Amino acid sequence: CDFAISAAGATVVPIYQTNSPSECEWVAGNSEAVAVICEDAAQLAKILEVRDRLPHLRALVVMDPEGDTGEAIPLDDLRERGRGIEPARLEERWSAVGPDDPFTFIYTSGTTGPPKGCVLTHGNYRSVLDMCEGIGVLESGEVIYLYLPLAHSYALLIQLLTFDLGSTLAYFGGDTRQIVPELGEVKPTYLPSVPRVFEKIYTLAEPSIKEQMGEEKFRQMVQLGVKVRDLQVHGQEVPPELRQPFDQLDDQVFKNVRAIFGGRVRQAVTGAAPIAQDILEFFYACGVPVLEGYGMTETATVATYSTVEDHRFGTVGRALPGVECRIADDGELLIRGANIFSGYHRDAEKSFGAIEDGWLHTGDLATIDPDGYVSITGRKKDIIITAGGKNITPALIENDLKQSRWISQAVMHGDRRPYPVVLITLDPDEAAALAAEAAVEEADLATLSKDPRVRDVIAAVVAKVNAGYAQVEQVKKFAILDHDLSQETGELTPTLKVKRNVVNDKYSDIFDSLYA
Template sequence: MTSIPALLRDRVEQTPDSEAYRVPSETGWTSLTWRQTGERVRELALGLARLGAAPDTRVAILCSTRLEWILADFAVLATGAATTTIYPANTAAESAFVINDSGSTLVVAENAEQVAKLRSVRAELPDVKHVIVIDGPAEEDGDDGWVVPWEAVSDPGAADGAYDAMIDAIGAEDLATLIYTSGTTGRPKGVELTHDNWLFIARAVRKLDIIGPADLHFLWLPLSHSFGKLLQVVMVDAGVPTAIDGRLDRIAENLGVLKPTFMAAAPRIFEKIHNTVSATVRREGGLKLRIFEWAKSTGNRVVRARQRGAAVPLTTRVEYAVADRLVFAKLRERFGGRIRFFISGAAPLSMEMAEFFDAAGLTILEGYGLTETSAGSFLNRPESVAFGTVGPPLPGVEVRIAEDGEVLVGGPCVMRGYHNLPEDTAAVLEDGWMRTGDIGEVDAAGRLRITDRKKELIKTSGGKYVAPTYLEGRIKAACPYLSHVFVHGDRRNYCTALVTLDMDVVTPWAASAGLPADAEALRAHPRMRAEVEQAIGRVNAELASYETVKKFEILADDFSVESGELTASLKIRRKVVEERHGKVLDSFYDA
């Protein structure tokens, strides 16, 4: 198999009548078979070829996670062109940068809102021949055919031979995807990933034998992100049906209705689930709260014994069975009752989250990879999960630890390079090894433990190193009302923190406690500050003195992708936060 379109064609031939995708509809959910998927992709690919998609060209996709994104991607690749991904939340200027830097000549846009964004910078997009709009009206006065409706692109009458010929001409080393790094620092760089990069990861996952056609995968992750793209290709290779809905506010509801067997997410989603459950029982108080806390404590004892490889005493097993019936079984049922495991990536998963979900019978397999390494390089295995690690490498992936502790990754997963940036490429690639920028260590079992980002480690003025993401995860787990935590202290004499409130979680609690519902008033309320202070105090009690957070401030506004303080994969842009809230941070250190 030399290309992703060839992989899809092979899947259609092997299991034409099996379910491929499930999508929301007016009556619930509608399914497509692999045969139907293949036919839609064929017609769309031939239509795109008529519009100019061809080898050595790029087509940008500016769309949220939905079936049409996947169909467009497969169709683009079938023409021999490469897909450029753009996050729907990107501004007009950011979108224009990606389109121009990638050299994209066609753009697939989701709706009128995204088309309007492109129209506003049309003068800056001289090479874009057409914008193809999935939903909404296409033309406006003066467009001159620039905007084309989705349904007009498909070419059902073209011969199959032309489609197969396009696919057969694609080579394994041909460019498949240009994914622009989310840019926690500096301007985004286009990561060049070939067909072979993606196919290698798909084959590696297949060798793990952890998913198959009997599974149902629920996909909500941004397909503009490498993690989502990886899942897209892996499911084709494994023949696993995927239910698709990119709406974040529907995740919990969809889990209950669809009853999937696995789902991937960023840690923020698991934190949100945990905090919602925890805040609800705390608000109800009384017996329910005592039972929940007892069940959580009992579950942690069992989980920690398993992690040590120790036997669980009979009395604890009996208590755990009761805890499971009273608490954990109900939680599993809320997620459909069929989850075999979750997969976590894109950011570190805190120990508290790992233990809570494992105790509930909802084990999270934490993995690790960069866009530059095709998203997936390491993954815990269901039969041997080790909390605090991202598991061993996928089959065929190599790992080395440099003298300064930096993790180096090698193998066919490593990118071709950064688009039109030879110096930046040379700075991170050496003899096929990718410098990840992460600090880590490999244990005796070959599992990788990431301790922190090399560039994000805090060095206090006393010369002590502090891992901020570790502290941030601990504090969020200690207080269910928090959405984000930002630990600061580089070149300062102690650490401080900015915290934001999760208003979806905190509002019901505030109402029951007679506190203001307005974020500005709530953040300054003594009761709210006391909750945060107590949580930080509990975390500080287990830290070395130089790691402890001495002061904090609650912000009225949450960090968000739209505000620029979060990347599209929900990681904090540390420099942006420091610049935007510099006065508050400086005030922590005033004499």
Template sequence: MIDAPTPAPNIMALVTESWSVRADKVVMRYTDPEDQWIDVTGGQARAHVDAVAKGLIARGIGLGDTVGIMCRTRFEWTVLDFAIWSAGAIPVPVYDTSSASQIDWITSDANITTLFVETDAHAELARTVASDPESPLTAIEVIDRGAIDSLMAEGAGVSDAELESRRSAATSDDLATIIYTSGTTGRPKGVRLTHGNYTVHIAGIHEELRDVLFEDGASTVMFLTLAHSLARLVEVALVAAGTVMGFCPDSSKLVAYMGTFKPTLIVAVPRVFEKVYTSAEQKAAAGGKVKIFRWAARQAIDYSKALDSPQGPSTMLTLRHRLAHALVLKKIMAVLGGNSHWAISGSAPLGERLGHFYRGLGLVVLEGYGLTENNAASHVNRPERSKIGTVGRPLPGIEVKIADDGEILLRGPSLFSQYHRNPEATAASFHDGWFMTGDIGIEDEDGYLTITGRKKEIIVTAGGKNVAPAMLEDRLRAYPLISQCVVVGDGKPFIAALVTLDTEALPRWLKAKGLPELTTAEAAADPTVREHIDKAVERANRAVSRAESIRKYEVVLEDFTIANGYLTPSLKVVRSRVLADYQERIENLYATTKP
């Protein structure tokens, strides 16, 4: 075991110390055009970042300047991120899926003059923004066009002494980055996070997750978008810990990359864990083995639940679990590389069913909770004691209070202090020094937190019943045929839902049921498909009272995706947009027949 680092004066002090200790050891890996892994040692990473940072200095990037990065999750993203910090500047992430208007807002609000983009298509969007005389954007650098190599060449004349002066200039109180929220409820707000917000937070994370991050050979495939606060925190924490990080910019290659990289740690959002489960189930169904798959899944879940009981798993359950592992479960683990024992899940609720299923496989999912405003993580389950269904206990330094209405309030050194150029939003987010998360939750006697809903999303029916939609939505999304679900019913006589079909899973599902190929529209009207959705709704309803249950639903033919703006890049439904765009269809659910 390597001792976890203590808080450093700034982010790059953490990073360079880690790379110095591991100068001859692999710290990162990326793939060539043939998808072969290329190793990067700590010394090579340091030299690469230093050369790019010198190029930024040569370009005139000054202390405290903001520099944008619009790119998929790849090696160059992290190099630029650390190089901008090394030059004493402030990196600002921009989602690679952003529209021209979103680029315009972020670059204008953060006063970004230089924007690094990945592709020519990104550059075209950025140029439409830069063409506005009021835009601060003056330089657009294309990574795929050799922008990083150009920087390295231009910085050859910058001295090591000047670079070190820049790198060590930032203190814990200085601004490190501005991360813009996903904007599910309006225009994205810029969250200002300092170097101290990161270094203190990461020291606490390292202390609490030592067994995960500091074990020999610890590694992970980074595929979450680095523009998101969770991935950004993980990026710095992993590099500082020495956990080997491989980059997967193309999600369609994730399974293949897992197979060749064989990570010990998986960092993902719940949707990824759901897709692995449903894909395995559908593959089993296509091969006529769905019954044995479901039997094996039950053994995994039952075995995991028994681990939490005083008596533990019975002898018969243990034997059934071993058989299930040999027949089915080990194959699912192989999809994840076959070497993972830990996973971290955040951004949305995972759910007890999936938590127990994966622990039954041998993969302990440490579910956590956080917002961009609290630097992506305020709570996480610990390796030594994980309570499935909760998001764990607070991380070091985090204080928690549950308000009278159930809202989770936080304060501590990892929390932001203000939104960028938005004092009104800042004032509205704090009360007596406590940050109001907007989430509803309960704490148990051990301090483990359970998230029960989002305050702004609470539905109040015409009968006065308060309904948290997340519980129903999570359960419906778990069904292989359903992609997304939005529960509605505010001010209405009963709860209803809009659901979309999983177009990737649909062909396999139809084949497994002995049905012909159908379009999404045909499937939505097919009696057998509707019968199975009815059953999925019935199962979801068992978790709530009758007053909270879904009485009617409508299948929406267009899925909710990032591309059409109904999902954020972190795969959260933009509820406000769905409710606005489908208002007429929602009204029709209540205007036609009785439930």
């Protein structure tokens, strides 16, 4: 439906399946949508609940025939109507679309407030497609496994690239427990996803490998793998003293990790949130290059990119051809290019604040090295300034904590407080293993979160992470929540980023108790 709407010269406004009725109302109302297409009866019910408050809404369409309650037009009926339209009429409308016409309004996830509708033009996305195709991000004939919310700009770009190049797209089936089996079935060559997918696979693979060979040999294994892969990527000969141990590790370890991804991944790409460098190096050593890029909805998805041949771990790559990046006096990353959005729908004030003299103010703190590689160091609004005046970037410690197989989410708190503290959630998928590790009989999260033996296990993780930071940056106290954060409870965005303001407000009593 998306591309049919665009071809007809109209504007697509995606809504996440996980959005509540009130969130659907905000997006449909702010965008002044005249029609809403719903997947099934459950999604239709959300719109029906708020329809009286959507004065511009003229039509409802439901895709699933079983969702037809008589209050919406079945998609099959709409198709039937379309067959009566003269092809010349569609050609006329399609030909009238120009590069400056709106292609889509994509509403941001709203980690710090109500979602803002980013107005992206046909020209914005055409420029990004040309940039990506120019450096070979995707190639014709690729097989792509798409585990991304389809309302996200990242998913839109991947779909456009796939269709533009004539590749094959396999969509995630909807059950996160089936991701690994689906990867085995699809055998993708290109895998775009969010960090949480790669983190979860890493936490599944890493403990058993370390158990077999020990911490030091694991570290040496990754170092050797990275060294050999670098030589191979740049067409250099691998000396025998490296080749023999590498081949042995490849047979015993690396090929098994590749098999988790289907065995054919040429490149995997992660973005939308930070990911630990250790994870990237591990997968690269195994022959599954997971590389970082950077962008945001306001840049039509992407602004910097890494390739297998041109990457530097710890960075998000270099600016795409035609994109300029520079650092403002306060450390903020500024971006300029044909991919920059035209503003926020019906919000001139925020649009003016976001774009000044053609430069997009990203809100992210960054550095650019002499070779042009960009490193994201934090989020301006997320920086914690303790009562003692120390600036702390919470994402760094949070990310290190999440490398533990036991921890699902970690949220640091401490702005204008005497010291940093962290709210931790346990990984539901590891509950049984954690119970065994701590010698606890009950394996439910509520019981585990309160058990002192589990707390000792988590305290050891916190202590290990703390050892890598200056004393003023270290976590002084932590609390374990009795459930995980989720989209359904409004604590995570659809790309699984923490809504920091929501968590700080919702669990303020817990944070306060850590300073008592």
